[in-house]
Amino acid sequence: MTQSATQLYETGDARFSRLIHSNARLETLWTGARWCEGPVYFAAGKYLLWSDIPNDRVMRWDETDGSVSLFEQPCGHHNGHTTDLQGRLVSCEHGGRAVSRIEHDGRRTVLADRFDGKKLNSPNDVVVKSDGSIWFSDPTYGIDSDYEGHAAPSEIGASQVYRCAPDGTVSVVVSDLVQPNGLAFSPDETFLYVADTGRTHVPDCAPKIRRYPVTSDGRSLESGDDFALSDCGLFDGFRVDVSGNIWSSAGDGVQCFSPDGELLGKIRVPEVASNLCFFGPNRNRLAITATTSVYSIYVNAKGC
Ligand code: MG
Numbered sequence: 001m002t003q004s005a006t007q008l009y010e011t012g013d014a015r016f017s018r019l020i021h022s023n024a025r026l027e028t029l030w031t032g033a034r035w036c037e038g039p040v041y042f043a044a045g046k047y048l049l050w051s052d053i054p055n056d057r058v059m060r061w062d063e064t065d066g067s068v069s070l071f072e073q074p075c076g077h078h079n080g081h082t083t084d085l086q087g088r089l090v091s092c093e094h095g096g097r098a099v100s101r102i103e104h105d106g107r108r109t110v111l112a113d114r115f116d117g118k119k120l121n122s123p124n125d126v127v128v129k130s131d132g133s134i135w136f137s138d139p140t141y142g143i144d145s146d147y148e149g150h151a152a153p154s155e156i157g158a159s160q161v162y163r164c165a166p167d168g169t170v171s172v173v174v175s176d177l178v179q180p181n182g183l184a185f186s187p188d189e190t191f192l193y194v195a196d197t198g199r200t201h202v203p204d205c206a207p208k209i210r211r212y213p214v215t216s217d218g219r220s221l222e223s224g225d226d227f228a229l230s231d232c233g234l235f236d237g238f239r240v241d242v243s244g245n246i247w248s249s250a251g252d253g254v255q256c257f258s259p260d261g262e263l264l265g266k267i268r269v270p271e272v273a274s275n276l277c278f279f280g281p282n283r284n285r286l287a288i289t290a291t292t293s294v295y296s297i298y299v300n301a302k303g304c
Contacts, residue, residue, distance in 0.1 A: 007268055008268055019299060034053070035053050036052055041278070057071075080092040080124055090111070123142075124180075131166070137182070173212075174221060178201060179200060183195070194210050207233065209257075228257050235249065237249050242301075277303065285298050
């Protein structure tokens with residue numbers, strides 16, 4: 001790795017220099033959370049939302065003037081967010097142990113809260129496929145204690161990734177991880193990437209992103225392989241750019257991987273990063289949730 005003078009960027013592969021603007025600097029959009037997660041951008045409304053899980057609130061940053069306000073509290077200890085194909089907010093709720101959607105008229109609809117008749121653990125991160133299905137991870141962080149949700153035993157007894165079909169049917173798509181966490185599809189949706197943060201519970205569980213080929217019918221996955229191993233902390237949430245590069249949170253900030261799994265470079269962030277999303281009218285800016293703060297930086301890449 002080559003460190004720049006400011007140590008903001010670390011370049012491990014020449015390709016990384018074409019994915020960043022060497023004079024772009026890290027900006028702090030806001031600070032004041034206990035644990036930030038789940039950034040999501042609404043282009044039409046020009047705002048970002050994110051979770052502050054222990055404080056049971058969702059915050060809103062206004063792109064027009066940089067102001068930050070409370071969006072919802074209590075919210076059911078939201079974690080990850082995304083938007084669906086109609087631009088509606090889809091949320092992972094630790095407190096509600098559910099994946100929910102806010103309709104255009106403001107009503108909340110529960111999309112999934114059970115599998116096989118048993119309560120989900122605590123949905124963590126979520127992504128919407130082009131067929132309208134909703135894929136989400138379900139580790140135990142929201143039921144391990146009362147800090148990020150409500151302490152309770154796991155009814156399912158496993159931490160898995162699920163697919164919620166447009167008709168509401170929930171099926172297991174990944175069952176070989178300790179604590180599945182962030183997830184994202186490749187641009188052509190031929191692969192699903194899933195992070196495993198199981199080291200929080202099993203010391204010898206390597207912090208990694210796994211890659212699973214999507215079956216030809218688009219509804220399930222073939223067996224996966226290790227795609228990337230973290231050299232600093234855990235991969236939690238991540239996003240994919242239009243060229244297929246993976247931009248992941250990690251213990252030292254953002255780590256960027258090529259579609260073939262090479263670590264291209266890093267953007268160092270002063271706090272442990274939990275998640276990120278592309279935002280702005282050109283989707284060429286990263287919003288990075290990191291412990292107490294939300295940071296942003298322009299990159300020479302465009303989010304899917
Ligand atoms: Mg997460």
